[in-house]
Amino acid sequence: MKEIRVLSPVGMLGYGFPAESFQKGLEKKPHVIAADAGSTDAGPHKLGAGVGIVSKEATKKDLTLMLTAGCEHKIPVIIGSAGGSGAEVHLNWTLEIVKEIAKEKNLHFKMALIHAEVEKDYLQKKLAQGKIKPLGPVPDLTSKDIEEATRIVAVMGVHSYIKALEMGAEVIIAGRSNDPAMFAALPIKEGYNPGLALHMGKILECGAMASTPGTTSDCMMAYLREDCFIVEPTNALRKCIPSTVAAHTLYEKSSPLHIIGPEGMVDVSGCKFEQYSERAVKVSGSKLNKSEAINIKLEGASKVAYRTICIAGVRDPIMIKQIDECEKHVRNTVLTYFNDISPEDYQLIFHIYGKNGVMGELEPRKEIASHELCLILEVVAKDQELANTICAFARSTLMHYSYRGRVATAGNLAFPYAPSDIPTGAVYKFNIHHLVEVDNPDELFSIEIVEF
């Protein structure tokens, strides 16, 4: 029987996984070991500021296990969306870690680096040619958006991975990638059904999350055959059941019926999820509808402001009852005092936990039932100094505001920290979330070979 085996040690490189689970996975003789290292989930800051969300040490620890095993057993090791957002700075950060590991462990391999950061001139040309369209509920792209972006990445599919494997890469460190691509590439190269391979990749990209008890910090093994794939966590404490695998098919997708990527649309509407053995689930029926044109997703982030926050608690019931009035007072006082500063240069935001801190305008409950509130005074402004200034003034105004019926005249806020105000630096937004039509993905993703 034809079968290809894919090991996903962890749902996010740097989250950590048990070495025993990984060993169990290796015993099943995987043909490829792959892990996802990025996501847009943590917001635009990583892409904008060029940082990651996991530590270097944690990434090194996970990668050491993977690279050592890969070299010892001659199994390709693939990392996608390197460094958190897959731009050049993230790729280089990961490359330095790989260099350290290769040196310390005396490992030798041929590595492909796949670049995903996009040149602005190239995009301007594409925009002028009318080849860029919005992805989801976003406005049309403008030339100014491209100029303002700090960094722009394109999201690669299996194409570039397959090319790197054909070039003889034993290790692939790739920039921003469609999540399933790193798992599906080798199987698709070997002629397996691309619909099943991509669906399998979607299940594997979060490690053992599609099992129960689910977690991203443990290993999942997939067995892809001609007409189905089987998934099983390698840790005997976990198991897959049809509902956990079906549930993961829906996870983080707009629509459950299709998994959309650069290759086209995987139709999962006719899928079957069956218990295959005690801890394994068999999935069949996923089909790829190839797209006519090649559309590649673009992600860009731009710097929009600087932020300072102040965290404070309120325990006085007389004040809690009037919290909206207190907010209004602070807003008005700030506006009056800083009448020499344009109100467009800053924004004062009240996060009131105990009222609607979590859901904001989506919160259906209007009454406050809590005996204490947590306030976060947030100021975003055109520069850090202004954010600090407004935040300090808003804080002192609220601290000493003599609201109606006040009996506690010493101060209105309980600060858990000194200093009370915390500058958090630049604020970014996703200003590009679009599709670009290309003749060939190679226009966007270049491959560089590095020998260790």
Place this chain on the structure above:
Amino acid sequence: MTKEVSIIDLASVIRSKNAGPFELTFDIIFKDKETYEKVKKTKVITKELIAKLYHVPIEKVLYFVEFDPANAIKATIVRPVDSGSIGETDVYGAQQHAPLLEIKIPYEE
């Protein structure tokens, strides 16, 4: 006999999460096929209900799908602000599900 049953007693998963930085998606996954089919038949959970629970106009509910293979109902709305932008309250969108927990289903025993 028909009685009102809390969705919490019928579903094994009720969650919210980003679907990309501009959309927020809700999954309600039922305990088994039988429960799922019963709930589906009541037509209580609709696109309109999602719009009502989150105080958003119906055009902001981008998808509403009953997904039989997973015994699941899924809806996706436009995020109030794009993930991590100014005014954000929940970067991952993982704590926006609570209004769904209030759903009651007229259920035949």
